[in-house]
């Protein structure tokens with residue numbers, strides 16, 4: 185399948201993407217993960233992106249489009265892809281549309297995962313992430329803590345709070361989302377690709393996607 189996952193930070197895009205990859209071998213592409221990897225590696229891309237990310241701002245569109253143009257042409261994308269965190273702005277969506285047309289690739293749908301703001305805020309402030317770059321398992325101190333406090337179940341590395349998951353950065357990210365990314369819902373509706381799911385459970389989102397793919 186070829187899917188775009190829309191939804192505010194904390195809506196569960198990453199979780200849904202991971203579940204969907206298990207269905208048909210489509211690859212999850214998270215621009216957030218790619219950027220955090222670049223920051224850790226200290227690459228030119230990372231140096232350029234870091235400041236924006238820590239403030240909860242978006243990284244400039246041209247930087248993101250450069251990354252995605254390459255990524256979407258890698259061989260593992262042939263079986264399908266799930267875009268998690270991209271596109272994030274109308275210019276990115278327009279550029280993606282042109283790029284896919286050029287490559288002869290058609291999208292199946294854009295899924296908007298709609299979760300109430302209070303649920304999102306609660307999730308993000310309690311979210312913790314494995315610090316091991318090759319693992320990045322997600323935990324939640326309230327609902328899904330690691331078996332041993334602060335230690336990843338999967339790899340044993342420390343589980344930490346992301347720099348951009350302080351209260352101030354979270355509220356900035358939500359404002360940025362509403363201003364820059366929420367308009368993509370209308371964009372994909374016009375394209376005839378939108379599937380909106382009002383859901384706080386990832387299973388409900390998966391069922392909605394399956395239904396749409398089957399119909």
Ligand code: ADP
Pocket residue numbers: 192193194215216217219236237238240241242243244245248268269270271272276348357
């Ligand atoms: P979340 O969805 O939880 O906000 P992500 O992991 O998707 O977080 O992204 C983290 C940060 O990386 C964003 O706050 C932003 O600075 C940057 N980023 C990720 N994807 C994009 C994108 N498509 N365009 C611009 N900036 C991006």
Ligand code: ZN
Pocket residue numbers: 314315316319320321336337338339340341
């Ligand atoms: Zn881990």
